[in-house]
Amino acid sequence: xxxxxxxxxxxxxxxxxxxxxxxxxxxxxxxxxxxxxxxxxxxxxxxxxxxxxxxxxxxxxxxxxxxxxxxxxxxxxxxxxxxxxxxxxxxxxxxxxxxxxxxxxxxxxxxxxxxxxxxxxxxxxxxxxxxxxxxxxxxxxxxxxxxxxxxxxxxxxxxxxxxxxxxxxxxxxxxxxxxxxxxxxxxxxxxxxxxxxxxxxxxxxxxxxxxxxxxxxxxxxxxxxxxxxxxxxxxxxxxxxxxxxxxxxxxxxxxxxxxxxxxxxxxxxxxxxxxxxxxxxxxxxxxxxxxxxxxxxxxxxxxxxxxxxxxxxxxxxxxxxxxxxxxxxxxxxxxxxxxxxxxxxxxxxxxxxxxxxxxxxxxxxxxxxxxxx
Amino acid sequence: xxxxxxxxxxxxxxxxxxxxxxxxxxxxxxxxxxxxxxxxxxxxxxxxxxxxxxxxxxxxxxxxxxxxxxxxxxxxxxxxxxxxxxxxxxxxxxxxxxxxxxxxxxxxxxxxxxxxxxxxxxxxxxxxxxxxxxxxxxxxxxxxxxxxxxxxxxxxxxxxxxxxxxxxxxxxxxxxxxxxxxxxxxxxxxxxxxxxxxxxxxxxxxxxxxxxxxxxxxxxxxxxxxxxxxxxxxxxxxxxxxxxxxxxxxxxxxxxxxxxxxxxxxxxxxxxxxxxxxxxxxxxxxxxxxxxxxxxxxxx
Numbered sequence: 001x002x003x004x005x006x007x008x009x010x011x012x013x014x015x016x017x018x019x020x021x022x023x024x025x026x027x028x029x030x031x032x033x034x035x036x037x038x039x040x041x042x043x044x045x046x047x048x049x050x051x052x053x054x055x056x057x058x059x060x061x062x063x064x065x066x067x068x069x070x071x072x073x074x075x076x077x078x079x080x081x082x083x084x085x086x087x088x089x090x091x092x093x094x095x096x097x098x099x100x101x102x103x104x105x106x107x108x109x110x111x112x113x114x115x116x117x118x119x120x121x122x123x124x125x126x127x128x129x130x131x132x133x134x135x136x137x138x139x140x141x142x143x144x145x146x147x148x149x150x151x152x153x154x155x156x157x158x159x160x161x162x163x164x165x166x167x168x169x170x171x172x173x174x175x176x177x178x179x180x181x182x183x184x185x186x187x188x189x190x191x192x193x194x195x196x197x198x199x200x201x202x203x204x205x206x207x208x209x210x211x212x213x214x215x216x217x218x219x220x221x222x223x224x225x226x227x228x229x230x231x232x233x234x235x236x237x238x239x240x241x242x243x244x245x246x247x248x249x250x251x252x253x254x255x256x257x258x259x260x261x262x263x264x265x266x267x268x269x270x271x272x273x274x275x276x277x278x279x280x281x282x283x284x285x286x287x288x289x290x291x292x293x294x295x296x297x298x299x300x301x302x303x304x305x306x307x308x309x310x311x312x313x314x315x316x317x318x319x320x321x322x323x324x325x326x327x328x329x330x331x332x333x334x335x336x337x338x339x340x341x342x343x344x345x346x347x348x349x350x351x352x353x354x355x356x357x358x359x360x361x362x363x364x365x366x367x368x369x370x371x372x373x
Numbered sequence: 374x375x376x377x378x379x380x381x382x383x384x385x386x387x388x389x390x391x392x393x394x395x396x397x398x399x400x401x402x403x404x405x406x407x408x409x410x411x412x413x414x415x416x417x418x419x420x421x422x423x424x425x426x427x428x429x430x431x432x433x434x435x436x437x438x439x440x441x442x443x444x445x446x447x448x449x450x451x452x453x454x455x456x457x458x459x460x461x462x463x464x465x466x467x468x469x470x471x472x473x474x475x476x477x478x479x480x481x482x483x484x485x486x487x488x489x490x491x492x493x494x495x496x497x498x499x500x501x502x503x504x505x506x507x508x509x510x511x512x513x514x515x516x517x518x519x520x521x522x523x524x525x526x527x528x529x530x531x532x533x534x535x536x537x538x539x540x541x542x543x544x545x546x547x548x549x550x551x552x553x554x555x556x557x558x559x560x561x562x563x564x565x566x567x568x569x570x571x572x573x574x575x576x577x578x579x580x581x582x583x584x585x586x587x588x589x590x591x592x593x594x595x596x597x598x599x600x601x602x603x604x605x606x607x608x609x610x611x612x613x614x615x616x617x618x619x620x621x622x623x624x625x626x627x628x629x630x631x632x633x634x635x636x637x638x639x640x641x642x643x644x645x646x647x648x649x650x651x652x653x654x655x656x657x658x659x660x661x662x663x664x665x666x667x668x669x670x671x672x673x
Binding site: 078086100 | 567570
């Protein structure tokens with residue numbers, strides 16, 4: 001097991017494309033870290049640099065105490081699980097599992113023992129004689145995982161290992177990976193663009209965009225306090241509603257104004273945002289922070305909306321509506337499963353003001369605010 | 374045409390489609406029958422008779438006589454062995470050289486198109502032209518090869534006139550002509566290999582050699598077998614190079630089976646026996662083709 005640290009790591013390809021810029025990150029020994037971001041954000045490239053499959057243009061990579069920049073992938077003692085599994089198609093499952101050990105000249109009896117152990121753990125014991133072509137997606141996934149586990153490496157690097165599985169299997173494998181981490185306690189870096197994986201699996205997540213780290217933190221911390229509009233719009237589904245508006249001084253206070261909607265800010269926030277009065281901002285309102293009934297909330301503000309459409313999901317209903325009445329900006333609101341409304345219907349919802357987010361429109365960064373929870 | 378198992382399941386429109394399909398295919402089928410199937414059966418028929426150009430008739434049925442006579446002839450057996458040796462030599466050397474170049478080209482990033490164009494040049498040339506060019510190059514006193522050798526002080530070699538050298542000269546020219554075929558096919562195979570197993574192997578700790586032997590060769594096996602077999606079948610039929618460059622000589626040192634059959638038919642005028650030899654050769658090539666076909670089917 002080992003800690004992994006990146007210090008101002010850059011990756012520039014020979015054609016001049018800069019894929020990763022100044023990434024600095026400390027991953028603790030035994031931590032389950034998620035790299036989250038859209039396609040092309042540099043998360044896989046960062047992972048491949050840690051694995052040694054991509055060279056590091058500048059900066060320093062350490063696995064444990066040792067600098068690893070120029071160390072061969074084989075000597076980094078890490079294991080990687082690829083998105084498409086990258087099994088050796090001509091080898092049986094047993095050979096796939098044992099190949100790395102064979103190359104390291106581990107004695108045959110030891111190899112067999114370890115293969116049997118891993119196969120039993122992952123439930124692939126009866127597949128050992130088969131070739132990858134005769135396995136299902138989920139089984140291949142397990143073999144790829146087994147190939148990483150059997151080497152007993154210092155860290156596991158998982159490059160979108162669940163993205164090729166169907167939804168049900170993905171949910172099952174998610175749980176299994178979490179259990180596996182609890183059992184082994186090995187450092188894991190899991191690359192994904194799926195925010196459900198990011199929220200549920202990792203102890204911390206590192207959100208990347210355009211080759212740079214945008215925010216690092218525990219999932220709920222990031223959910224509660226997104227650093228900018230990108231994180232706010234990326235995490236959770238449906239994501240936070242981001243509406244252009246402004247902060248205006250109103251009689252005796254400060255209000256967030258978006259279209260026809262006025263949200264009078266509570267006292268602690270007034271102080272925090274007072275300096276931004278009159279400036280254009282982006283308001284961030286999570287769909288789950290609108291309530292049909294404001295009685296249970298300590299800080300709430302009624303808002304008028306005009307219903308546009310309903311998305312009935314079963315456990316809940318997503319109400320698509322216009323904030324502040326007809327013609328206002330379109331937002332999504334999470335409602336209980338028995339909620340109904342007709343298009344064009346005018347409704348009064350209550351917004352939980354302790355959860356309002358305000359972002360600077362120019363920099364897209366969140367304006368600092370006191371915690372109201 | 375439909376792939377329905379039995380005719381009773383066909384609807385009238387299926388039947389109409391089927392008739393139309395046969396109608397469309399019939400001209401090509403007729404031509405194929407005329408120029409391929411008919412000559413093959415004609416040769417088979419001829420091989421069973423004592424048919425010569427002096428007495429061109431099917432009056433005397435000899436049964437397997439022509440076959441036993443051909444196989445009993447030391448000269449025919451010699452040409453079979455010589456052809457086998459030539460085929461093995463060119464296929465193995467072309468394969469080794471072709472695989473090496475294909476591996477090198479596979480890792481080349483720039484000017485790939487130019488390398489391809491240069492490589493394909495010999496392959497685009499007619500074997501007769503290749504033979505003529507090389508005959509000039511290799512001329513004992515006027516050829517450029519011996520001239521270049523003399524520049525560095527090496528005594529001239531009688532490339533096509535010496536019984537020791539002629540076979541190897543033909544092998545060399547064939548390699549020059551055909552090696553790009555191997556390169557192109559193997560390169561296509563190499564570039565279609567998945568990248569990920571190599572990355573997995575690098576992390577697993579495999580060296581370049583281990584990657585080659587444990588991953589590239591096993592993954593390339595189908596391509597290698599198909600390439601070898603195609604080349605093998607074509608090499609067995611080598612005729613043009615011999616006709617242009619050596620006419621089977623000096624002596625019988627480059628007397629390949631296809632050239633020997635030609636001489637039996639049109640110099641000795643013994644069409645019956647030549648047909649029998651052709652059938653023997655055809656059976657051999659057909660056996661190889663069948664194996665190739667079966668193998669390719671087993672991969673699907």
